[in-house]
Every structure is written in structure tokens, then in C-alpha cells.
Amino acid sequence: MSELRQRGFVVTDGPFASNEIGKIATDYDRSFGITPDAQIKRGRTSTRWGGLVALEPFYRIYSHPPLLSAASERIGGLMKLSSFFARTLLPNVAAEPPHHDIAPGANGYPLVGFIFMVDEFRFENGATRFIAGSQNGPRPSADAVACDACGRAGSMLIFDGTTWHGHGANQTDSPRRSIQGAFIPRNHTAACCWTDELSVAQTHGLPARARRLLSL
Numbered sequence: 001m002s003e004l005r006q007r008g009f010v011v012t013d014g015p016f017a018s019n020e021i022g023k024i025a026t027d028y029d030r031s032f033g034i035t036p037d038a039q040i041k042r043g044r045t046s047t048r049w050g051g052l053v054a055l056e057p058f059y060r061i062y063s064h065p066p067l068l069s070a071a072s073e074r075i076g077g078l079m080k081l082s083s084f085f086a087r088t089l090l091p092n093v094a095a096e097p098p099h100h101d102i103a104p105g106a107n108g109y110p111l112v113g114f115i116f117m118v119d120e121f122r123f124e125n126g127a128t129r130f131i132a133g134s135q136n137g138p139r140p141s142a143d144a145v146a147c148d149a150c151g152r153a154g155s156m157l158i159f160d161g162t163t164w165h166g167h168g169a170n171q172t173d174s175p176r177r178s179i180q181g182a183f184i185p186r187n188h189t190a191a192c193c194w195t196d197e198l199s200v201a202q203t204h205g206l207p208a209r210a211r212r213l214l215s216l
Contacts, residue, residue, distance in 0.1 A: 001070050001158070008135035008163030011149050014116055014156040015064040016057070021118075021154045024057065028086060028118050028177055031055070045093040045167070050085045052179065053194065054202040058084075059210045061116045061156075062181055068213075070158050071112040071183040080215045082108060082190040084181035089126050095169040098129075098146070101161035101182065104136050108184040108191075111161030118177035120153045126170035128157060135163040186215060 003010040016024060031052060032040075040049045052058040061067075062081050071079055102111040121127035129146035148168060149157050159165065161182060170176055184190065194214040203216050 001073070004070055004074070004158060004160065007130070007132040007147075009130045009132070009149055009157060009159035009165070010070075011151045011155055011157050012066055014154045015060045016154055018154060020057070024154075025118050025177065027055075027057065028179070031086065032088075045096060045170075046087050046089045048085050048087040050192070050197070052086060053081070053084045053192075053214065054198050054206055054210075058179065059206060061179055062114070062183075062213060063207070063209050064156065067114055067156060067158055071114075074112050074160060075110050075183060075185055078186035079112075079183045079213075080186045080190060081192075081194075081213045082111070082182045082184045082188075083192050085179070087178050087180050089167055089170050089176040089178070091170055091173050091175055093126070093170050095126070095129070096166040098131060098140060098144075098164040098166045100134075100164050104162055108188045109161070111182050111184050113159050113161050113182040114180065115157040115159075116179040117151050117153055117155045117157065118179060119175075121148075121150050121155070121157070121176070121178075123148045123150065123168060124170075125172045125174065125176045126168040127151075128165055129168045130159065131164040135160040137162075137164075140164050183213075190215075
């Protein structure tokens with residue numbers, strides 16, 4: 001994906017047909033409803049939780065072939081899923097300052113992140129904003145122009161983890177839902193230890209490709 005190499009991010013189609021997106025949103029809300037409160041991280045601007053990695057249809061997100069192709073090209077060798085979680089941006093919150101997910105040369109580099117848009121990403125509801133071309137570079141100046149990574153529900157955002165980015169301001173009265181994760185080289189330390197999180201039955205219930213991506 002030349003756009004990913006040049007700009008540091010790209011918005012593309014996700015793994016689901018348009019008539020499946022409503023069910024994804026319903027399953028997303030159901031997963032939140034059954035997640036113990038102690039496992040939900042409530043931040044100033046967003047709420048996040050895990051527990052989705054072994055569930056159908058969610059494992060189809062990180063197994064999406066175009067995502068795997070882009071991540072493999074950037075990482076350049078064997079890779080694994082480092083993190084995978086749901087994140088809801090709260091209504092009426094300010095934009096966050098730009099950051100990058102990893103510094104060049106750090107453990108976990110190169111990192112390829114992805115965001116599946118459960119809801120449409122728009123400027124008004126805080127679409128993720130990127131400083132195009134900032135990958136592998138220092139912190140951009142305060143006046144650097146940010147690009148909104150907008151897309152319809154069901155789209156997928158793929159980005160280089162060194163690209164500076166942050167969510168925009170959600171100026172609406174509605175939350176904005178997404179599912180996020182990242183791939184890293186297989187011999188590096190992942191953010192999540194899937195062998196500790198998943199039962200034997202959950203592991204065996206996953207397709208072979210998903211098990212390989214989790215290094216199970």
C-alpha cells in the first residue's frame with residue numbers, strides 16, 4: 001500500500017459486508033454489557049475493554065487479508081498480534097494531543113496499528129487525525145496540519161505506529177465506537193499475553209490463521 005508508506009496511514013475496506021455492520025455494532029454493545037466493570041478502563045475521553053480476540057465475528061478483523069498484507073510488508077518478517085480491544089470515544093470531548101504508538105528502534109518496532117470503524121468516523125465525532133508523512137520522525141511542530149482519517153462504518157484504518165496521531169474532538173452527543181489493535185515482530189514482547197487470557201476451548205475454537213497470529 002503506497003499510501004501507507006508515503007503518508008503513514010490509509011483508510012480501506014474492512015472484512016464485513018455492509019449488511020453485517022449492524023450485527024457488529026450489536027455484538028460490540030453486548031460485549032460491553034457483559035464485561036466486568038473491573039476489566040473496563042474508563043479514561044478522560046474514552047472507554048476501552050478487551051475480551052474480543054477469540055470471539056466470532058471479531059477475530060475476522062485482525063485476520064483481514066489486506067491488513068495482514070500491509071502489516072507483513074511493513075514489519076518485513078514473522079509477526080504477531082500485540083493488542084486487540086474495543087474503544088468508545090465519549091461524547092463532547094476535546095481532541096487529544098498528537099502522539100506516536102512506538103518510537104523507532106524500541107521493543108515492538110516496527111508496529112502496524114489498525115482501527116475498525118464500528119461507527120462512521122467523521123470530523124464532527126472525533127475521527128482519528130494524523131500528521132501525514134510524520135512516521136519515523138520527531139514530534140511535529142504545534143502548527144503541523146493534521147488530516148482526519150474519515151470513513152463509513154465498517155471501514156478499516158491502517159497506520160504505521162510511528163506516525164503522529166490522536167483522536168479529534170467529538171463535538172456530538174453520541175459516542176463513537178471502534179475496535180483497535182496492533183501487529184509487531186513475532187520475536188518482540190506483545191502488550192497482551194494471549195495464552196494467559198484464553199482458555200483451551202477458546203484457543204481450539206479459533207481458525208488456524210488466528211491462532212498463528214496470536215502465536216498460540
